[in-house]
Amino acid sequence: MARIRLPRLCARLDPLSAARVEMVEQAERGRVLVVAGTHGNERNAPWLLEAWRRHEPPLATAGLAVDLALGNPAAYAANRRYINRDLNRSFGADRLAGPERDCPELEQARALLARHGPQAPQPCQVVFDLHSTTAAMGNCLVVYGRRPADLALAAALQGRLGLPIYLHEADAAQTGYLVERWPCGLVVEVGPVPQGVIAASIARQTAIALEEGFACLAAARDGRLRLPPRLVVHRHLGSLDLPRDGAGEPLACLHPARQHRDWRPLRAGDPLFLTPEGATLPYRPPAGHDDKPVWPVFINEAAYGEKGIALSLCEREVWPLLPGWAEALAAVAAALEPA
Numbered sequence: 321m322a323r324i325r326l327p328r329l330c331a332r333l334d335p336l337s338a339a340r341v342e343m344v345e346q347a348e349r350g351r352v353l354v355v356a357g358t359h360g361n362e363r364n365a366p367w368l369l370e371a372w373r374r375h376e377p378p379l380a381t382a383g384l385a386v387d388l389a390l391g392n393p394a395a396y397a398a399n400r401r402y403i404n405r406d407l408n409r410s411f412g413a414d415r416l417a418g419p420e421r422d423c424p425e426l427e428q429a430r431a432l433l434a435r436h437g438p439q440a441p442q443p444c445q446v447v448f449d450l451h452s453t454t455a456a457m458g459n460c461l462v463v464y465g466r467r468p469a470d471l472a473l474a475a476a477l478q479g480r481l482g483l484p485i486y487l488h489e490a491d492a493a494q495t496g497y498l499v500e501r502w503p504c505g506l507v508v509e510v511g512p513v514p515q516g517v518i519a520a521s522i523a524r525q526t527a528i529a530l531e532e533g534f535a536c537l538a539a540a541r542d543g544r545l546r547l548p549p550r551l552v553v554h555r556h557l558g559s560l561d562l563p564r565d566g567a568g569e570p571l572a573c574l575h576p577a578r579q580h581r582d583w584r585p586l587r588a589g590d591p592l593f594l595t596p597e598g599a600t601l602p603y604r605p606p607a608g609h610d611d612k613p614v615w616p617v618f619i620n621e622a623a624y625g626e627k628g629i630a631l632s633l634c635e636r637e638v639w640p641l642l643p644g645w646a647e648a649l650a651a652v653a654a655a656l657e658p659a
């Protein structure tokens with residue numbers, strides 16, 4: 321709020337700056353963007369999106385102006401994750417600004433930003449990107465990096481709904497996420513559900529997280545958001561692939577004791593993989609990490625096979641909330657328009 325009041329004061333002293341103030345205020349106004357179907361074979365959020373467009377049922381936006389967008393319409397029509405490349409790895413600033421023009425996902429990333437981005441004629445300042453997973457992640461949030469406004473919003477949602485948070489960072493092989501191109505944004509990830517399948521419980525959990533997210537933003541805008549004292553994050557350490565032979569064929573599958581055990585600690589010696597002969601291959605931590613458990617996520621996610629990821633490993637950390645986080649979220653939320 322302070323950054324808006326200050327130019328207003330200047331405007332009184334200098335009438336020439338009034339137009340400039342108006343431009344600043346206009347640029348800072350914004351809506352909330354909801355993207356569904358960033359991956360075309362994740363059907364629950366797009367199904368909800370169509371219902372919300374018909375107001376059957378109406379989406380409870382806590383009075384905020386909201387834009388609804390289907391992330392990857394071509395992939396959705398084909399019931400495929402993507403056509404040429406993963407849309408949710410296509411938002412790297414360099415690639416967006418580059419000359420490549422024949423990739424449908426890159427063109428779609430540019431179109432989403434042109435229509436709903438922070439510099440669009442009707443700009444959005446916050447984005448919720450709705451996904452589902454074949455892994456038993458439950459209802460959770462994915463945060464990319466450590467932007468203070470994202471962390472505050474995630475903390476608020478965790479405080480209200482108890483959602484676990486996967487903090488994805490420091491993975492050079494995985495970049496260019498959609499939410500990173502908006503000033504504030506979270507991924508809502510719900511599972512397990514097979515690709516291409518709509519399930520009532522998955523859709524319900526998606527809607528609950530989203531509507532609570534709107535409520536948090538509205539509270540932040542109105543100065544009445546209460547944040548919990550701590551944030552529990554599962555910080556990405558790295559990923560493991562299945563053991564494979566020289567031709568790339570898997571020599572083992574996930575151990576049944578590990579399947580559907582996302583967010584549960586994994587310790588040295590715990591069963592991890594199982595060979596066709598029935599031999600158990602235990603988890604062997606990297607040197608120096610023997611006595612520390614890791615927390616696996618996205619266990620056996622169907623879409624990650626092509627990325628060589630059988631599961632990702634996290635460290636569980638409890639962070640005190642920093643005062644700057646709430647301020648950063650309040651600054652973004654201050655710009656949000658009423659419906």
Ligand SMILES: [Zn+2]
Nearest residue numbers: 359362451452
């Ligand atoms: Zn997805």
